[in-house]
Amino acid sequence: QSALTQPRSVSGSPGQSVTISCTGTSNDVGGYDYVSWYQQHPGKAPKLMIYDVSERPSGVSSRFSGSKSGNTASLTISGLHIEDEADYHCSSYRSGSIWVFGGGTKLTVL
Amino acid sequence: QVQLQQWGAGLLKPSQTLSLTCAVYGGSFTGYFWTWIRQPPGKGLEWIGEITHAGRTSYNPSLKSRVTMSVDASKNQFSLNLNSVTAADTAIYYCARGQYKREYWGQGTLVTVSS
Numbered sequence: 001q002s003a004l005t006q007p008r009s010v011s012g013s014p015g016q017s018v019t020i021s022c023t024g025t026s027n028d029v030g031g032y033d034y035v036s037w038y039q040q041h042p043g044k045a046p047k048l049m050i051y052d053v054s055e056r057p058s059g060v061s062s063r064f065s066g067s068k069s070g071n072t073a074s075l076t077i078s079g080l081h082i083e084d085e086a087d088y089h090c091s092s093y094r095s096g097s098i099w100v101f102g103g104g105t106k107l108t109v110l
Numbered sequence: 111q112v113q114l115q116q117w118g119a120g121l122l123k124p125s126q127t128l129s130l131t132c133a134v135y136g137g138s139f140t141g142y143f144w145t146w147i148r149q150p151p152g153k154g155l156e157w158i159g160e161i162t163h164a165g166r167t168s169y170n171p172s173l174k175s176r177v178t179m180s181v182d183a184s185k186n187q188f189s190l191n192l193n194s195v196t197a198a199d200t201a202i203y204y205c206a207r208g209q210y211k212r213e214y215w216g217q218g219t220l221v222t223v224s225s
Contacts, residue, residue: 013195039130045204045215046155057213083131089155093210097168099145 003089003100004029017078021048023071028100030071034093037066037075039088042106044074044104049088050075070078085109116205118190122223127190132205132216138154139163139186143209146179146190148201149218156201160209161188171206195223 005023012018022029025084028074029035036054038046048057050066053073063078076086090102117131132144146158159169161179169177173192181188192199200223205216 014187036210036212038212045218046212047215048211048213051211057211078183091155091212096171099160099209100171101147101155101157 004014004092006088006090006102006105008051009106010105010109012077012080013109013110014082016080017076018080018107019105020075020088020090022075022102023030023090024073024092024094025071028092028094029068029073031095032093033068035066035073035076036091037064037073038089038091039084039086040089046089053091071087077101080109087093112207112214114142114205114207114214114216116203116219117186118203118221120220120222122195122221123225124196124223125194126223128195128199128203128221129189130203130205130221132218133187134188134207137207137214139183142207144181144188145206145208145212146164146203147206148196148199148203150201156221158190158203160194168175198224199223 033053037050040046053068054066067078087104089104094100111221113210140163143160145160161167178191202218206212207214
């Protein structure tokens with residue numbers, strides 16, 4: 001059982017938008033602006049897509065955006081591309097100097 | 111261009127010690143947290159712990175009793191030891207740079223624990 005709760009799977013068609021949620025507690029997601037999101041293709045290492053809730057690293061498409069409300073963070077992917085099909089993992093700082101992850105969400109682009 | 115290259119034994123027997131090392135090429139070694147993360151087959155990511163260039167550590171409470179991390183700043187390397195492994199420790203182990211902004215990752219090492 002992962003520390004943060006993500007839906008097991010989501011899907012969308014090319015061009016559509018999808019949102020992936022990541023629910024924690026006031027001790028992690030709700031209490032700190034240190035939520036990050038990672039994209040992982042099969043057999044590959046995770047790739048950072050969003051950090052500090054809504055910041056995009058250099059080189060990441062503006063189609064990826066992050067937000068947070070209360071204890072739930074969200075990753076929104078707009079204008080879905082086929083290559084966006086991957087697993088997405090959220091991560092957050094938790095009080096006590098530790099870091100936690102969600103269980104991962106499989107995005108299928110139909 | 112920052113690159114992380116990791117290595118270590120890929121097959122262990124129960125009760126043995128897992129040992130992995132990650133070398134950092136390019137960029138600064140100081141001023142960052144260096145992290146170990148693992149992923150059991152078909153499952154999500156799990157934070158194992160982190161270490162600074164000065165050797166300050168923080169570990170996942172669920173693994174703390176079995177984990178030791180160390181750093182060799184002269185070689186820009188950091189290491190993970192996990193003792194008394196069981197089948198539940200079978201996973202791909204990754205090293206990465208940073209805490210809230212983990213932009214650079216190693217290639218991953220599959221560690222299988224089997225008798």
